[in-house]
Amino acid sequence: MRMRPTLSWTPTEDLPPGTTDLEPVTEVLSAGGVLILSGAGLSTESGIPDYRGEDGSLNRHTPMTYQDFTADPRARRRYWARSHLGWRTFGRARPNAGHRAVAAFGRHGLLTGVITQNVDGLHQAAGSDGVVELHGSLDRVVCLSCGTSSPRRDLARRLEEANPGFEPVAAGINPDGDADLTDAQVGDFRVVPCSVCDGILKPDVVFFGEAVPPRRVEHCRELVREAASLLVLGSSLTVMSGLRFVRQAAQEAKPVLIVNRDPTRGDRHARTRVALPLGSALTTVTERLGIPVDGRPTAPGES
Missing domain, CATH: 3.30.1600 (SIR2/SIRT2 'Small Domain')
Incomplete structure (x- = not known):
């Protein structure tokens, strides 16, 4: 009998509570060297639903x-x-405030890279460069x-x-x-x-039940090794494809911060989980850092 992949996750352990304090996120970004790992929750404000929650x-x-x-x-x-x-x-679909904030962080040299679990192309449409599409497009x-x-x-x-x-x-x-x-x-x-x-x-x-190409995984692992910290945006980290990078960062004693409304499978590895809507939260961080969010939103593939 063929088993279907695990598609949901329910917290079975005591996890650190979520917070509304954005100061740790602001501090990590201000120091630079941040690697972003984004999930479906980042695109919900663009009208694309999440899997979980x-x-x-x-x-x-x-x-x-x-x-x-x-x-x-x-x-x-x-x-x-x-x-x-x-x-x-x-x-x-058009990029939302969260995508535009991530692009602004990149333009101002605060990021070492962006890994996304999303297949919608909205990071690139917002102006982010060198995005690694973990699950394809x-x-x-x-x-x-x-x-x-x-x-x-x-x-x-x-x-x-x-x-x-x-x-x-x-x-x-x-x-x-x-x-x-x-x-x-x-x-x-x-x-x-x-x-x-x-x-x-x-x-x-990458469909459920299909493996992420090994070379892509190794590229992402190298990005984690090169980063000073890992910032997770809008991912429940239910599947191992994203969770492994959180575990790697924690094992390498690098700060892991998560912005996600609901508890995630990576919370026990994180310094903090901010339980706020992503668009408004990341916009607040750009304002605190004095970073303008430039550029107009474009459709995926639009030049």
């Missing part, structure tokens, strides 16, 4: 696993129908047979042509870009193959 999408939705996607043509049809609709919402598509990578907008055009009039109303959109549709709404949605070899196309993201 009281209103998280996991309460109604189980994300597609790599095993199901590769093994079952019906699962792929459901996924691409739902993802095709969800992509329209992602394409309209929805704006790229890869062929599982020949390895060809292509822009998501090209696939979206092909799917539009193959499915004229496909305009169902989704019950919700999830952080992986998957819209909530019934089987009846999916209907006989047509999936298109790779334009090079007719192979199976997959979004260039």
Whole structure:
């Protein structure tokens, strides 16, 4: 029997309580050398929901696993129908105050890097450079047979042509870009193959049950080694893909600070967890540091 990956986490130990004191975050950033690790909670103010928490999408939705996607043509049809609709919402999303604050920290030389668990491209749209997309990005598509990578907008055009009039109303959109549709709404949605070899196309993201590429993991570990501190923004740290970097920083005696509304799996490794909305919290920090938040928000991929 194939086991599904762990998708939720409930605190089972006494964890340090959250605080509203932003001074430790301000102090760490003012010293520079900060590595950012961001999660879905940073993008909720852009209209992209979180997986976890009281209103998280996991309460109604189980994300597609790599095993199901590769093994079952019906699962792929459901996924691409739902993802095709969800992509329209992602394409309209704009960076919020939290993304713009992170970009401002980078412009002022306070960061050594940004690692994001998000697949929405909003850090880059806000102006952050050198972002490591731990779980990939929805704006790229890869062929599982020949390895060809292509822009998501090209696939979206092909799917539009193959499915004229496909305009169902989704019950919700999830952080992986998957819209909530019934089987009846999916209907006989047509999936298109790779334009090079007719192979199976997959979004260039790490599905649940799929491993993050080892070279990417090692690059992130090197970023942790080079940083003076780690600042976690909007991640519950439920899955090991992000938690391992928190554990590494703690083992290397580097300060770990977390800004997240709810308790996280990394709280026991952290100096503090600030339980405030990210946009307003990070804006307050920029003001305390005297850093202007410049630039206009742009859409992912917009130049």
